[in-house]
Amino acid sequence: MTTKQKHWRNRIIVAIALFAGALIIEATGTLERTFGEPGALYAEFALFLIPFLVGGYDVLIEAARKLAHGHGLDESFLMSIATLGAFALVFFPDTDPHMAEGAAVMLFYQVGELFQSYAVGRSRKSISDMMDIAPEFANMERDGQLVQVDPFEVAIGDHIIVKPGERIPLDGTVIEGESQIDTSALTGESVPRTAKAGDEVISGCVNTSGTLTIAVAKPYEDSTVARILEMVENAADKKARTEAFITRFARYYTPIVVGLAAAIAILPPLFVENWPDWILRGLTFLVVSCPCALVISVPLSFFGGIGGASRMGILVKGSNYLEALAKVDTVVFDKTGTLTSGTFTVTDVLPAEGFARQQLLELAAHAEAYSNHPIAVSIQRAYDGAIDLKRISKTEEISGHGINALIDGHAVLAGNDKLMYLHDIAYETAEMIGTQIHLSVDGAYAGSLIIGDTVKADARQAITDLHAVGVQRAIMLTGDRQPVAAAVADDLGLDDYHAELLPQDKVAQLEAIMRTDGECAADDDKGKRIGRVAFVGDGINDAPVLMRADVGIAMGAMGSDAAIEAADVVLMDDKPTQIARAIRCARKTMRIVWQNIIFALGIKFAVLILAAFGIANMWMAVFADVGVAVIAILNAMRAMRTKGL
Numbered sequence: 001m002t003t004k005q006k007h008w009r010n011r012i013i014v015a016i017a018l019f020a021g022a023l024i025i026e027a028t029g030t031l032e033r034t035f036g037e038p039g040a041l042y043a044e045f046a047l048f049l050i051p052f053l054v055g056g057y058d059v060l061i062e063a064a065r066k067l068a069h070g071h072g073l074d075e076s077f078l079m080s081i082a083t084l085g086a087f088a089l090v091f092f093p094d095t096d097p098h099m100a101e102g103a104a105v106m107l108f109y110q111v112g113e114l115f116q117s118y119a120v121g122r123s124r125k126s127i128s129d130m131m132d133i134a135p136e137f138a139n140m141e142r143d144g145q146l147v148q149v150d151p152f153e154v155a156i157g158d159h160i161i162v163k164p165g166e167r168i169p170l171d172g173t174v175i176e177g178e179s180q181i182d183t184s185a186l187t188g189e190s191v192p193r194t195a196k197a198g199d200e201v202i203s204g205c206v207n208t209s210g211t212l213t214i215a216v217a218k219p220y221e222d223s224t225v226a227r228i229l230e231m232v233e234n235a236a237d238k239k240a241r242t243e244a245f246i247t248r249f250a251r252y253y254t255p256i257v258v259g260l261a262a263a264i265a266i267l268p269p270l271f272v273e274n275w276p277d278w279i280l281r282g283l284t285f286l287v288v289s290c291p292c293a294l295v296i297s298v299p300l301s302f303f304g305g306i307g308g309a310s311r312m313g314i315l316v317k318g319s320n321y322l323e324a325l326a327k328v329d330t331v332v333f334d335k336t337g338t339l340t341s342g343t344f345t346v347t348d349v350l351p352a353e354g355f356a357r358q359q360l361l362e363l364a365a366h367a368e369a370y371s372n373h374p375i376a377v378s379i380q381r382a383y384d385g386a387i388d389l390k391r392i393s394k395t396e397e398i399s400g401h402g403i404n405a406l407i408d409g410h411a412v413l414a415g416n417d418k419l420m421y422l423h424d425i426a427y428e429t430a431e432m433i434g435t436q437i438h439l440s441v442d443g444a445y446a447g448s449l450i451i452g453d454t455v456k457a458d459a460r461q462a463i464t465d466l467h468a469v470g471v472q473r474a475i476m477l478t479g480d481r482q483p484v485a486a487a488v489a490d491d492l493g494l495d496d497y498h499a500e501l502l503p504q505d506k507v508a509q510l511e512a513i514m515r516t517d518g519e520c521a522a523d524d525d526k527g528k529r530i531g532r533v534a535f536v537g538d539g540i541n542d543a544p545v546l547m548r549a550d551v552g553i554a555m556g557a558m559g560s561d562a563a564i565e566a567a568d569v570v571l572m573d574d575k576p577t578q579i580a581r582a583i584r585c586a587r588k589t590m591r592i593v594w595q596n597i598i599f600a601l602g603i604k605f606a607v608l609i610l611a612a613f614g615i616a617n618m619w620m621a622v623f624a625d626v627g628v629a630v631i632a633i634l635n636a637m638r639a640m641r642t643k644g645l
Contacts (some may be wrong), residue, residue, distance in 0.1 A: 005114065005117060005118060005610035008110075008114055008117075009114060010079070011054065011055065012055055012107065012110050012111060012343050012530070013115060014054060014575075015051040015052075015054040015055030015056075015107055015216075016051070017112075018047070018050055018051035018054060019051035019103055019104070019107060020297055021054075022047045022048050022050070022051060022100070022103075023100065024293075026044055026047065026048075026100070028376070030179075031043045031044055031047070031258075036084050036125055039284060039422075042090065042092060044099055044200045045090045045099050046264055047099075048087075048088065048099040048102070048103040049099070049102055049103075051089050051107065051108075052083065052087070052102065052106050055103075055106055055107045055110050056079075056083070056106035056107070056109070056110060058079060059076050059079055059106065059109070059110070060080050060084075062076045063077045063079070063080040063081075064075040064080075064276075066184055067643060069174060069632045075109075075290045075291065075295075078106065078254070078258070078286050078287070078289065078290045079109050079287070079290065081283075081286055082102075082104070082283045082284075082286040082287045082621075083102040083103070083105050083616065084198075085102075085279065085282075085283040085286075086098040086099065086101050086102030086105070086193065086283055086618065087099055087102045088279075088412060089276055089279065089280065092160050093600045094377075096097070096617060098280065098447070099104060099585075101289070101617075101618035101619065101622075102618075103316070104618070105287055105358070105618060105621070105622050105625075106378060107221040107327060107627070108622050108625075108626040109290075109626055111626065111630075112625075112626040112629045112630050112633075114593070115278055115630055115633060115639070122227070124375060127327050127560070129399070129459045130414060132269055132459065135151050135167050135168070135169030135203060135204075135225065137149065137150065137151070137169065137360035137421050138151045138153075138154050138160045138164065138170060138566065139160055139161040139166075140159070140160055141155065141159070141161065141162065142201065143259070145338055145606065146161060151169045151204045151220040152219075152220050152221070154169075154170055154216055154219070154220065155216070155219065156216055156218065156219060157215065157216060157337050158215075158216045158219065159175065159213055159214065159215055159216070160172070160213075160214050160216060161206045161211065161212070161214075162211070162212045163207065163211055164179070164207055164208060164209055164210065164211065165207070165208070165266055166201050166206070166207055166208070167203075167205070167206050167207075167398040168181070168202070168205050168206070168207060168214070169214075169220070169224045169306040170202055170203050170214070170217075170218065170219075170220055171200075171201070171203050171216070171217050171218045172200070172201060172214040172215050172216045172218075173198065173201070173212055173214065173215050173217060173232060174195050174196060174197050174198065174199050174200075174201060174212050175197060175214065175215050175355045175516075176197060176198070176212070176213035177196075177210050177211050177212040177213055177214050177640060178195065178196040178197070178212075179194075179195055179207050179208065179210035179212050179266045180192040180193070180194060180195075180208045180209045180210075181193045181195045181201060181204045181205045181206070181207060181208065181211045181213070182193070182205060182206040182207075182208050182387075183202075183572075183573070192208060194246075195207075195212065199218075201214060201367075202223075202225075203220075203224050203225035204224060204225035210601065211251040216442075217397035224423070227565075228565060232336065235310050237511060241320065242298065242323060242350070242590075242593055242594075242597075244431055249291075249294070252292060253289075253291055254289075256259050256288070257285070257289035257608075257621050258286070258289075260285065260289075260612075261282045261283070261285040261286045261289065262282065262286055263282075263614055264278060264281050264282040264612055265278055265279045265282025265283070266278075266280065266282075276591075277614065278308075279506040279610060280618075281612065283618075284611040284616055284618055284620075284621045285608060285611040285612060285617065286615065287410065287621035287622065287624075287625050287626040288604060288607045288608050288611050288616070288621045288625060289604070289608060289624070291624045292594070292601050292630075293600040293604075293625070293628045293632045293633075294596070294597065294601070294616070294632075294634075295598040296629065296633060296636075297376075297629070297633050297635070298593055298596060298597065298636075299319075299597060300633060300637070300639075301589055301592045301593045301635075301636040301638040301639045302319035302322060302323075302593065302639075303319075303639075304587060304589070304592075304636055304637060304638075304639030304640040305322050305585060305586065305588070305589030305592075305639040305640075306318075306319065306322060307420070307639075307640050308585055308589075308639055308640045308641065308645075309322075309582060309585045309586075309642075311642055312578070312581055312582075312585070312642050312645070313316050313571065313572040313573055313578065314569065314570075314571055314572070314578055314581065315570040315571075315572065315586070316568070316569050316582075316584045316586075317567075317570075318568075321551060321568040321569060322585075322586045322589055323586070323590060324532050324550050324551050324568070325532075325551050325569065325582060325583055325586035326583070326587045326589070326590040327473065327531055327532040327550075328532045328534045328550070328551060328583055328586075329471055329473070329531030329532065329533075330471065330473045330474075330475065330513060330531060330532075330533045331466055331471050331473070331474050331534045331535075331536060331579060332475045332476075332477060332513060332533060332534065332535045332536070332549070333474070333475070333476045333477070333535075333537075333546075333576075334477060334478065334506075334508060334535075334536065334538065334542050334545075335476055335478035335480060335485070335488060336374070336453060336478070336480070337374070337534050337536055337537075337555065337574075337575065338456060338458070338555050338578065339459045339462075339476065339488065339538055339576060340454060340455050340456060340458060340488065341452040341453065341455075341456055341493060341574075342374050342453065343372050343374070343375035343381070343453070343454065344375050344377070344378035344435070344451045344452065344453050345381075345448050345451070345452055346378055346379060346381075346382035346451060346452075347432075347434055347450045347451065347452040347576035348360075348430075348432060348434075348449070348450040349361060349447070349449055349450075350428075350447050350448050350449070350450065351446065351447035352428070352446050352447040354444075355446045355447050356440075359445045360439060360449070361383045361449070362380070362383060362385060363407065363412055363439055363441065363446065364383070364414055364439055365379055365380050365382070365383035365385075366380045366387055366388075366391060366392055366405070366407050366412075367388055367395070367403045367405040367407065367412050367413075367439070368380060368403060368414060368416040369387050369389060369395070370392075370395050371395075371403065375437065375451050376403075376449055378453070379437070381448065381614040383486035386627050387403075391407055391408050391410070392405060392406070392409070393406035394406045397521070398415065398419065398422075399502070399503060400413015400418065400479060400503055400504075400613060401415045401416060401418050401419040401422060402416055402419040402437070402438075403415060408606055410442050411442050411584060412439065412440070412441055413425070413439065413440045414432040414437060414439050414480075415437065415438065416435075416437070416438065416479075417429070417438070417481070418500075418502075419438065420438050420440065423443070425438075425440045425444075425445055425446055426445060427440075427448070428448070429446070431483070431611060432449060432450050433452075433483065433484055433487050434450040434451055434452040435450070435451040435452075435480055435481065436448050436449070436450055436451075436481060436555045437450075437451060439502060444535040454490065455491060456574070456575075456576060457573050458576060458577045459492055459576050460491070460493065461494050461577055462575075462576035462579060462580065463492050463493050463494060463580075464493070465577055465580035465581075466579065466580050466583075469583050469584055469587075470581050471497065471580075472495075472531070473495045474493075474495050475494065475495060475496045475497065475498070475511075475513060476488065476492075476494050476496075476498070477497070477498050477501055477510070477545075478497070478498070478500075478501065478510055479499075479500065479501050479502065479503075480499060480500070481499060481543075482499045482500060483502060484499070485497050485498075485500075486499070503544065504544075504592045506542075506544075506545045507544050507545055507548050510533070510535060510548055511547050511548065511589075512547060513533060513579070514533045514549075514550070514570045518640075532550035532551060533549055533550050533551075534549055534551040534552070534553055534558070534579075535548070535551075535552055535553065536553040536555060536576070537552075537553075537554065537555065538554060538555040538580060542553050542554075542566075542568075543565070543566040546566040546567045546568075548568045551568050551569060552566055552567040552568045552569070553567055553568070553570075553579060554566070554567035554569070554570045555571055555572065555574055555576070557611075560632060569582060581645050584645045585642065585645050588607065588638075588639065588645070589639045592635055592636060592638055593637060594637050596635055596636060599628070599631070599632065599635075600628050600629075600632055603624055603628050604624055604628065607620055607624035608622065608624075
């Protein structure tokens, strides 16, 4: 609880104590014995005015300030008019006094507002805890001394030193040392990971044991921690349709009910007199009509859902994406790095006649020397010789096909079937599971390499979990060969797959899936889509598909910048099982949102009708306003709980 909230709480406690004392004095008849009639009525007015002003003076000031600026029709205005009106009934001596109710309404309203402030603070903290990952400094060695510098001052290639217990300030590669890395702030994963020389590490993680020397790979503004903080800060700006509707609803609802309350208070007495009774009905109507239960609990539910997801290592960029995620009934996967580990190894070398195994590996390693694609890296690693860059005159990457290089003056092609077909080179297809990379030299086929990739340990469970949460179709899109795609799809239990796709083909295939989804999930004659399609990927070439999907999900903090930028949801680890958890979190949040909407509107409309007919009193109005708001806020706070998801 903040210092401001503590002062607020203490003031309310004092006001409630004064209110209780006033009730005791009024109930014992002390005022009648001391002041007589009608003096006791005015003494009661002064007695209850004290706790009213102590507890609610700030509400009155806020209402007056907003009214002066033309923005008066909010809950502070409604509370001020209703409670002051209850006190104003003292000028109608023939009616029962309502000063106690007026003071009670203000005090209970303030209790509700304090509770709301605390709940919002807890929700914000669940997200702002992510801000703790922001590094305050980086250690650099200068003139033999270790100095602390601002992370913004560190350039690519600089060496930084991270001591045990310190947070890694920038992304990079370990060049010296070995340690355990706590990634829980980013991924929600409690088990530390080992980092040693040659391993990539990301900013925001905590170094728990040994000292590490890290070569910086990115400037701070492009680092993982900077991207995460930007996503968290921008999440609140993107409202869900339900949340935006409630905001618009309150904008029109409030002036309408103020007008109805005024009509109830003024029009009937013109014909049937009895002003005090109708004024009281109008005031009660005003108290009930306050929309704070809706305008607070609905955004709070979304905020809590986003905060709860962040604690699981799932970053949702806005409540609109959380709402869309709850409707997902089809999940489309990229293969490499998403369902498979993306850690490739050369499993076989198949030289054509006239070429030796080592010669083929040498040609492939030099052709792929300038590429950082995982397949290229695996080929470079498989070649046990030194790559001489001077032998390479030029390299050209052909998107979705492979590499065209000039090595020792010879034209070398390294790539897939499409590349061979494009250059009219007859190639041989190997009946092996894995990605086949063909090579040709000066137009003659030189052979191929078989690159193997392993399915992620939890990929099969991820598909099972998705079906369990009601996802109807799990589909894989890949540029890999048909046999490889078929083997992976069969192993994981996917509903469908599409192989040998170029990056642009993936977008077209996704659009075809989305059209099919619309036909299958029509809710009216127009074929309006009920379900949503999510695409999960991690590579640069996945960015267009991530943007085109209803919900784009980027895998892993080490995914490409383009994929993370294009995605709506970012999973901070590489576990596809997180997708089902994200959907469950989104659906739980939406259930809570609609529970609050139905409950709040149902109670309010019922008591509004009773108030209009004079059946509801001020105490019922207090429950319909503050009571409903507190219950809705308590319900909204459940969205932050992630246990069991």
